Amino acid sequence: MKLSREINAFMQRLGHEFDRPELLLRALTHPSIATPARPDNQRFEFLGDRVLGLVMAEALLAADKTAREGQLAPRFNALVRKETCAEIARAIDLGAVLRLGRSEMISGGRRKQAILGDAMEAVIAAVYLDSGFNVARDVILTLWGDRITQVEADSRDAKTLLQEWAQARGMALPDYTEAARSGPDHAPVFTIDVRLENGATAQATAGSKRQAEQQAASALLALLDRPE
Template sequence: MKLSREITAFMTRLGHEFDRPELLLRALTHPSISTPSRPDNQRLEFLGDRVLGLVMSEALLAADKAAREGQLAPRYNALVRKETCAEIAREIDLGAVLRLGRSEMLSGGRRKMAILGDAMEAVIAAVYLDAGFTVARNVILSLWGDRVSLVEADSRDAKTLLQEWAQARGMALPAYAEAGRSGPDHAPQFTIEVRLENGAVARASAGSKRQAEHQAASALLAQLDDAE
């Protein structure tokens, strides 16, 4: 099968060259452009979600042999959620090679978190079907990088901890606001500001608003710890 330069370049960014590239093409096909002879990526998305889940479960158990289930579960959720998958997709510019219907393309489908997250899971399934679990695991761990080791060690995330800090002192809930956006459309960087009723404030930037909110909350918690 002859592949376009864009697909070949994407395989390089992904870190896997397909023996059966038709699997990759299916993984990149959104339901908005599917036909009976060109199936969409939804079934692959279903499988990829399970492959990703197993890889991350193994990785977390290996990274912290003393962690309890209650500590592992939120770390796992942070690594496999759609937002994280979409961030990985943006990092390898998956949006550039998505096969979308015209209406979805015009509405910014190449940048939508849900579409990118679903496609990332479908691509994982395509790698798994093309080369097996070991190769899929290696690709996933390479793409996720140090996220596994840096994921929140506490069983509660930073936003929850900051909320609890404020409530314990009789304050209103922390307020989050978008303070800026930069970067290209396919890989935006969001700057989020979090502010407490007492005037304490912190900012952080990330590839998704949710991640930026968590990082801003973590930065503000660090400020509060230093002040106490």
């Protein structure tokens, strides 16, 4: 299969040359441009998430042989979350080779965190299907690099921190509500409100409910005293 110069350059940045490049092309195909003859990357995203999870679990156990499960879990979450996957995708300029529909390109899809994070997981699956687990592990460990050993022991996400802030002050758990939803079905945009029992509120908008909730929690934390 003859590949474009951009795809060949991306494989160099990724650190893997595909024997079956059609797997990479599928991993780069967003639902906004998919057809029956050109399937999207959502099934690959599902698989890649699991491959990434196993690699990170193994790597964390090897990096700290005395850590308890309660210490490992937040580190794991920090390494596999969509935000981190999107950071890796940006580092290798994955957005430049994404196959997007016209409307998604116009709306800045090549820079959207949710799209980049999903595509990074899909590319991991493509590497795994192309060359097996050991090769996929090597690619992942190279791309994640020092993040694995430098991840904070206390890598709790914003929602967890906000929950702990409220509980430490005898308040009910934060309340998250969907204030609005827009965009096409294949790429919805959610606006989430978060409210504490004391009346403090914040709002955020993102390409997934989870991401919007995290950003809303982070915004509210910025208005409050951070938990100890």
